[in-house]
Amino acid sequence: MMLEIVVISMSMVLFAVIFETLRRRRLSEGSAVLWIAVGLGAILLAVARPIFDWIARSAGVSYGPSLLFAIVAVFLVLLCFSLSMQIGRLEKRVKILARELALHEKLNPEDVGEAGKGR
Amino acid sequence: MSVSRRQVLAILPALNEVQTVREVVTEVRSALGCDVLVVDDGSHDGTGAAALAAGASVIRHPFNLGVGAAIGTGIAFARERGYSAVIQIDADGQHDAASASALLVPVLDGSADLVVGSRFASGYKVSGARAFGMRYLSRVVSRRVGVEITDTTSGFRAFSSNAIAIFAVSYPTEYLSDTVEALLDAHDAGLRIEERPVVMRSRMGGTASSGRLRSTYLFLRLLVVILFHPLRRRREQAATS
Incomplete structure (x- = not known):
């Protein structure tokens, strides 16, 4: 019973954080969908513990929580991977932007003309 | 119409529409006689050059930012150049340029600020889960904005100068949510929204x-x-905090 209360209240905290960051537009709507799903998943697992234990046993895992750890670990690895892919994409975009900006601000003696002679 | 057509800007957001953009630009120019701006949202197929050849102004995003961002860029351009109305038209040839004048009428006579072209009003049908989703969206959005909007995701829209002033500051950019969010933003900003039936064709190209x-x-x-x-x-507000 204690476990259920802890998991549910932690999920509630998660929901509150999602709500507030979404309200301040710090979190994108897409990420909100993912994190709401995570919170709901946690609640579902806590409430339907017997079902989860049954799934664990039929998957050949004798101790339910260790299957949970495995699932969570896989989820976190996938999340990290997707985040590093996104960082890669952002880096590429920053380079493109910096290059385009540099091309706009290029300084050539012939572009400067009379106005630039005082420099 | 009392307002000169030169004050209308047609904005065509385009992503890899090289097969159709030239034809659409030509069609819009002859149907409306207004200036045309193609916002090339990071195409790799020479969409921008084709649009330029057809007589449109072109702004190019350095990489793909999504339709919403493209419209935002176009509206900011319209604001900067002092256009008094904007008509947003797809570059893939789905929208019938002749219907565009019907959308512009309420905007130009000052009776509406944002006019949405609805394909459902002219007998367009979708089926299955998609139809359910669109009906649900229509119900929720209509209730929020206080006007019946059947085609919430339509990208065939006319904007008044009031709407241009509001959306030049900030236009929603989330892919596929932008059209719906723009309606909610418009309502919050006190803009008058209206829906008019339009003819939509099957796509001339693209997928x-x-x-x-x-x-x-x-x-x-x-x-x-x-x-x-x-x-x-x-x-x-969120952008500056």
Whole structure:
């Protein structure tokens, strides 16, 4: 019973954080969908513990929580991977932007003309 | 119409539409006689050059930012150049340029600020989960904005100078949520929204978007956008904080 209360209240905290960051537009709507799903998943697992234990046993895992750890670990690895892919994409975009900006601000003696002679 | 056509800007957001953009630009120019701006949203197929050859002004995003961002760029351009009305038309040839004048009428005579062209009013049908989703969206959005909007995701729209002033500051950019969120933003900003029937054709080129899993995700995200909209900070405030 204690476990259920802890998991549910932690999920509630998660929901509150999602709500507030979404309200301040710090979190994108897409990420909100993912994190709401995570919170709901946690609640579902806590409430339907017997079902989860049954799934664990039929998957050949004798101790339910260790299957949970495995699932969570896989989820976190996938999340990290997707985040590093996104960082890669952002880096590429920053380079493109910096290059385009540099091309706009290029300084050539012939572009400067009379106005630039005082420099 | 009392307002000169030169004050109208047609904005065509385009991503890899090289097969159709030239024809659409020519068609819009002859049907409306207005200036045409193609916002090339990071195409790799020479869409921008084709549009330029057809007589449109072209702004190019350095990489793909999404339709919403392209429209935002176009509206900021319209604001900068002092256009008094904007008509947004797809570059893939789905929208009938002749219907565009019908959308512009309420904007030019000052009776509406944002006019949405609806394909359902002219007998367009979709089926299955998509139809259910669109009907649900229509119900929720209509209730929010106080006007019956049957085609919430339509990208065939006319904007008044009031709407241009509001959206030049900030236009929603989330892919596929932008059209719906723009309606909610417009209502919050006190703009008058109207819907008019338009004719839509089958696409002249390009491919339709999204598989089932992705559609579900996009729909859920759209729900988040709609449900949280009244509670959230205005986008322009959030950007500066």
